[in-house]
Ligand SMILES: [Zn+2]
């Protein structure tokens with residue numbers, strides 16, 4: 001576990017160094033070109049796949065990954081996804097007003113009444129048969 005963190009730290013440091021070197025130039029086109037060159041590889045540690053043609057931008061860490069590492073769960077944004085989904089879930093289930101809840105309760109009461117009614121009807125027909 002610690003080795004992975006170390007490698008990723010080194011990679012980030014290297015990238016920062018490269019970026020600094022790239023942005024050192026006074027020519028804006030050269031700078032952009034250099035940054036692009038650095039940014040076309042998958043951001044996943046140890047992965048050197050090019051993402052210039054095919055890449056997935058993660059909305060959680062705003063890094064670019066190859067198709068194999070594009071899923072947030074795979075490159076380490078799983079927690080962010082969970083948090084995001086939890087927020088959505090809470091929004092979804094706290095938003096409906098009491099009205100909807102009442103509607104559901106009314107429906108249940110109506111169903112129960114109908115069941116009671118049907119049972120009574122059966123009992124009556126049983127009695128009349130005897
Ligand atoms: Zn991510």
Ligand SMILES: [Zn+2]
Nearest residue numbers: 042047066069
């Ligand atoms: Zn990758």
